[in-house]
Amino acid sequence: METVLEVKDLCVTYQNKSRSVYAVKDVSFSINQGDSLGIVGESGSGKSTLAMAILRLLPPKTAKVTGEAYFQGKELLTLDDASLREIRWKHLAVVFQKAMNALSPVHRISTQIEDIYRQHEPKATRQEIRQRSQELFQMVGLPDRVYRLYPHEMSGGMLQRVAIAISLLHSPQLLIFDEATTALDVVTQGQILEEVVRLEKALNTTRIMITHDMSVVSASCTKTAVMYAGQMMEIGQTRDVLKRPMHPYTQGLLHSFPTLTGERKTLESIPGSLPDLSVEHAGCVFAPRCPFATDRCHAKRPAARQMEDGRTVACWRYGGESDG
Amino acid sequence: MTKYVIRRIFSGLLTALIVFTLNFIIIKAAPGDPIKTLMGKDTNDPVLRAALEEKWGLNEPEYVQYFNYLTNALRGDLGTSIIYNQSVASMIGSRWGPTVLLGLVAAILALLIGTFLGIFAAQHEGGIMDGLFSMVSYALDAMPPFWLGLMLMIVFASRLGWLPTNGMTDVRAGYTGFAYVLDVARHMVLPCLTLTLVSIPGYFRIAKSSVLQVSNEDFITTLRATGMSERKIFDKYIFRNAILPTITLFGITMAFLITGITLIEIVFSWPGMGRLTMTAINQRDYPALMGIYLVVAICVSVVMIIVDIVYALFDPRIRYD
Numbered sequence: 001m002e003t004v005l006e007v008k009d010l011c012v013t014y015q016n017k018s019r020s021v022y023a024v025k026d027v028s029f030s031i032n033q034g035d036s037l038g039i040v041g042e043s044g045s046g047k048s049t050l051a052m053a054i055l056r057l058l059p060p061k062t063a064k065v066t067g068e069a070y071f072q073g074k075e076l077l078t079l080d081d082a083s084l085r086e087i088r089w090k091h092l093a094v095v096f097q098k099a100m101n102a103l104s105p106v107h108r109i110s111t112q113i114e115d116i117y118r119q120h121e122p123k124a125t126r127q128e129i130r131q132r133s134q135e136l137f138q139m140v141g142l143p144d145r146v147y148r149l150y151p152h153e154m155s156g157g158m159l160q161r162v163a164i165a166i167s168l169l170h171s172p173q174l175l176i177f178d179e180a181t182t183a184l185d186v187v188t189q190g191q192i193l194e195e196v197v198r199l200e201k202a203l204n205t206t207r208i209m210i211t212h213d214m215s216v217v218s219a220s221c222t223k224t225a226v227m228y229a230g231q232m233m234e235i236g237q238t239r240d241v242l243k244r245p246m247h248p249y250t251q252g253l254l255h256s257f258p259t260l261t262g263e264r265k266t267l268e269s270i271p272g273s274l275p276d277l278s279v280e281h282a283g284c285v286f287a288p289r290c291p292f293a294t295d296r297c298h299a300k301r302p303a304a305r306q307m308e309d310g311r312t313v314a315c316w317r318y319g320g321e322s323d324g
Numbered sequence: 325m326t327k328y329v330i331r332r333i334f335s336g337l338l339t340a341l342i343v344f345t346l347n348f349i350i351i352k353a354a355p356g357d358p359i360k361t362l363m364g365k366d367t368n369d370p371v372l373r374a375a376l377e378e379k380w381g382l383n384e385p386e387y388v389q390y391f392n393y394l395t396n397a398l399r400g401d402l403g404t405s406i407i408y409n410q411s412v413a414s415m416i417g418s419r420w421g422p423t424v425l426l427g428l429v430a431a432i433l434a435l436l437i438g439t440f441l442g443i444f445a446a447q448h449e450g451g452i453m454d455g456l457f458s459m460v461s462y463a464l465d466a467m468p469p470f471w472l473g474l475m476l477m478i479v480f481a482s483r484l485g486w487l488p489t490n491g492m493t494d495v496r497a498g499y500t501g502f503a504y505v506l507d508v509a510r511h512m513v514l515p516c517l518t519l520t521l522v523s524i525p526g527y528f529r530i531a532k533s534s535v536l537q538v539s540n541e542d543f544i545t546t547l548r549a550t551g552m553s554e555r556k557i558f559d560k561y562i563f564r565n566a567i568l569p570t571i572t573l574f575g576i577t578m579a580f581l582i583t584g585i586t587l588i589e590i591v592f593s594w595p596g597m598g599r600l601t602m603t604a605i606n607q608r609d610y611p612a613l614m615g616i617y618l619v620v621a622i623c624v625s626v627v628m629i630i631v632d633i634v635y636a637l638f639d640p641r642i643r644y645d
Contacts (some may be wrong), residue, residue, distance in 0.1 A: 055549055057545055057548060058550055083553070085551035085553070086550030086551070087551075088549055088550060089549065089550040089551050090551070093549070093550075094546070096542050096545065096546060096548045097542075098542050101541055101542035101543055102543055102546050103543050103544050103546075104543050104561050104564070104567075105564060105565070105639075105640075105641060106564050106565055106638065106639050106640060106641075107560075107561070107564070108640075115552065115556075115560070116547070116550045116552070118553070119550055119551050119552055150640045150641070152640070152641045163546075
């Protein structure tokens with residue numbers, strides 16, 4: 001299968017005069033065409049920063065990005081502006097968390113769609129764009145009249161659908177959802193996720209879903225990546241990661257979510273809180289909160305190891321010895 | 325939109341009527357008896373009193389007096405000044421032009437310059453020019469307008485002699501036509517400059533902060549992600565959203581200018597409403613004051629209506645219909 005996106009050793013450091021914050025550190029992963037990757041983690045774990053870095057949307061003055069991100073063979077992080085603009089939205093689109101703010105409040109939906117569409121099809125007529133929008137609106141379950149409305153005339157759920165429809169304007173190969181359904185109620189979220197999965201199959205798009213909600217991942221993603229404090233803890237097939245989590249952090253995260261069908265038991269939280277990201281940690285970044293932590297965990301960072309079922313785990317408990 | 329405009333005009337009319345009524349009540353409640361003043365301190369002849377009350381309509385019940393005043397005002401008759409024995413309407417008529425001219429020119433100049441500099445500072449945030457503009461803006465904000473006016477007068481009129489010190493025209497020259505326009509323009513430079521300079525900081529700061537705020541909105545990030553050029557994003561999306569607070573500020577400033585221009589007019593002997601107001605207050609010229617307040621209130625309402633309509637044109641969220 002063709003690899004759509006390959007990220008190697010991506011680091012993002014937010015810098016100001018007095019200190020640096022290592023928001024994302026040495027993250028590597030790849031995603032194949034047709035896959036959907038859910039990136040989960042607590043607030044502040046760097047998952048949104050990771051997405052923004054791949055999209056090249058971080059402010060260059062304050063965020064230093066290193067590493068490589070190959071999208072269809074092109075290295076995104078060093079791409080010149082013109083080529084980048086050529087890729088943006090046509091091949092690589094994004095839907096943000098706050099749909100309420102994702103559209104300009106003083107322009108009609110039609111105006112904004114026309115402007116965005118003409119970015120890559122400068123000669124497109126109004127009728128053409130209108131027709132394309134109608135198709136997409138139908139796909140995401142929006143009525144026709146939305147086209148003529150202003151954002152404040154719609155509900156949050158409708159706006160989220162509009163944002164998703166807009167992201168699909170040029171049928172991009174890769175779609176990034178940054179907490180795109182977090183602000184919605186579970187019913188609407190469920191509907192939208194169902195539509196997204198259906199659309200994906202129809203259009204053969206690849207998706208990265210950034211969320212802190214395990215249920216979103218289990219409902220809509222084929223692969224799951226778990227991030228903690230800016231680092232990848234575990235990546236693998238969703239069924240493997242969620243059914244048999246290997247990394248202690250993943251286990252802890254899953255223990256803090258209730259199941260509908262399982263037996264009744266007390267939910268456990270992970271003791272402690274996120275480490276200070278403005279200092280570099282010598283050992284495993286999760287060690288201070290890990291119930292299995294040993295001296296080695298505190299002293300040296302475990303490398304990511306590939307397991308038999310194809311997943312990757314960064315933990316000393318799983319065959320770190322040979323790493324020396 | 326039409327519905328909104330109609331409703332807005334109606335509420336403006338209502339404001340004017342309320343001001344008119346309050347005006348009437350305040351003057352009625354003020355101490356002193358106009359008939360006593362007219363008769364003189366030592367006269368107390370009931371026949372004379374009755375005749376005077378008859379003449380001025382003060383023998384009528386209060387509500388009749390109110391409606392008389394209202395119908396007269398609607399016909400453009402605002403009464404007669406006690407001090408100058410002139411019709412108040414004609415006194416105001418010859419004075420409102422210079423005030424509106426000065427106020428409007430200063431407001432528009434401040435709006436354009438302040439907003440332009442604010443946008444520039446926001447686009448170069450943290451740069452040298454941003455720091456410089458911000459510093460100058462704070463300095464100007466801290467200066468009393470009349471003091472700034474006097475300083476400018478000392479430098480440009482007295483020392484350098486480039487510009488006239490006071491008035492609106494050179495009365496001895498008696499210019500006509502284009503020469504007259506030029507003469508007024510020359511006289512207007514200093515008062516207008518003073519008013520513009522003190523109004524710039526407000527526009528500067530509001531433009532800078534709202535451009536910065538809108539630039540950080542999610543929809544701007546989204547537009548960036550669509551590959552739209554920074555220029556287009558700014559020209560179409562940031563500007564249109566960031567200009568809204570400036571429109572509001574313009575309305576507030578206009579209302580302030582119409583009333584608060586007084587000191588500048590006195591400093592520069594500008595023959596406007598401000599000086600008329602000052603004189604009327606000093607001489608307890610009640611009919612003149614009532615007339616002035618009414619005209620000012622109507623001016624402010626009209627400006628507010630216009631600003632509200634312009635705002636609604638820019639911001640669809642305001643047109644709640």
